[in-house]
Amino acid sequence: MSTTAQTPASVTVSAPGKINVSLQVGPLRPDGYHAVASVYLALSLREDVTATAAPKPGIAVSVTGGGPLRIPVAGIPLGPDNLVARAAAALAEHVGIADPAVELTITKRVPVAGGMGGGSADAAAALLACNLLWGSGLDAAELRTLAAGLGADVPFALEGGAAVGLGVGDLLTEAPAGTPLHWVLVASSGAGLSTPAVYGRLDALRSEAESGGADPAPEPYAADPRVLEALRTGNAAALADVISNDLQPAALSLAPELVPVLDRGRALGALAGIVSGSGPTLAFLAADAASAAHLEAALRSEGHNALAVHGPVAGAQRTASKT
Numbered sequence: 110m111s112t113t114a115q116t117p118a119s120v121t122v123s124a125p126g127k128i129n130v131s132l133q134v135g136p137l138r139p140d141g142y143h144a145v146a147s148v149y150l151a152l153s154l155r156e157d158v159t160a161t162a163a164p165k166p167g168i169a170v171s172v173t174g175g176g177p178l179r180i181p182v183a184g185i186p187l188g189p190d191n192l193v194a195r196a197a198a199a200l201a202e203h204v205g206i207a208d209p210a211v212e213l214t215i216t217k218r219v220p221v222a223g224g225m226g227g228g229s230a231d232a233a234a235a236l237l238a239c240n241l242l243w244g245s246g247l248d249a250a251e252l253r254t255l256a257a258g259l260g261a262d263v264p265f266a267l268e269g270g271a272a273v274g275l276g277v278g279d280l281l282t283e284a285p286a287g288t289p290l291h292w293v294l295v296a297s298s299g300a301g302l303s304t305p306a307v308y309g310r311l312d313a314l315r316s317e318a319e320s321g322g323a324d325p326a327p328e329p330y331a332a333d334p335r336v337l338e339a340l341r342t343g344n345a346a347a348l349a350d351v352i353s354n355d356l357q358p359a360a361l362s363l364a365p366e367l368v369p370v371l372d373r374g375r376a377l378g379a380l381a382g383i384v385s386g387s388g389p390t391l392a393f394l395a396a397d398a399a400s401a402a403h404l405e406a407a408l409r410s411e412g413h414n415a416l417a418v419h420g421p422v423a424g425a426q427r428t429a430s431k432t
Contacts, residue, residue, distance in 0.1 A: 124230035124425040125151040126219035133329035146329035157216040158234035166208035176218035193235035222301020224386030233266035269424025287343030291401035297389035310359035349380035360388030
């Protein structure tokens, strides 16, 4: 670790939301977790976290909504359990800052509890922002170690791009990606979905199926090679045939109002549609940028909270400070 002679008064870092282009989920383990084989794709919808030196010790968190998806922020916890506060506290402890004094302002653009890792993006952004604000000098490997302690998706938000996640999603391997792929996101107009609730519903559905004679879910040990090849070549049509999400039946069971939206997106020209992670955000794959823009406009004209995005994009990175 090194310390710089001068540190800035404020640092803003952005980090990307993500979708799971492919998500295989194994059976419930004795420790309460599920092994997964996931293919992550970082998207151009990004969160901002601004870290500002505070006049007295403490980690203060505030949040504002931003961006075209009109993300509501009421009810987001702002205490020490917020991931950005935990990220700042973890970094301070790691580098020996006994009484950190920082104000952390989150600009939310990724749907809250939407299956896109918005909280993980916030944590990644906070780690990098505080590292720069305090002149801590941690390198990428050290930041990744801290990120892994905050949640399975946080290391990917630091790295960005495309990656395969194994284990509980935290064992990351970079996945080569070709030309950008274009998507249209539709944020739910209702409440978000709890990730534990969706996994719990998945377990219940599987138990019911197994009692009727179905085979147990297999342990996932590798990502679908067809998905990786489509990503590598940037072939949207090929990817449309193989994207999948084992959590989708559970998410749709808990939020059945998503089913007609999925059907409508496909009818309007999407190559494929999928629930993003644990939902309820939907991601529609488009053939190209023009097709994504057309689909966004069509969905918006019908009252849906839609946005065209692309990926892969870079992970957490410093941006111009807010004024």
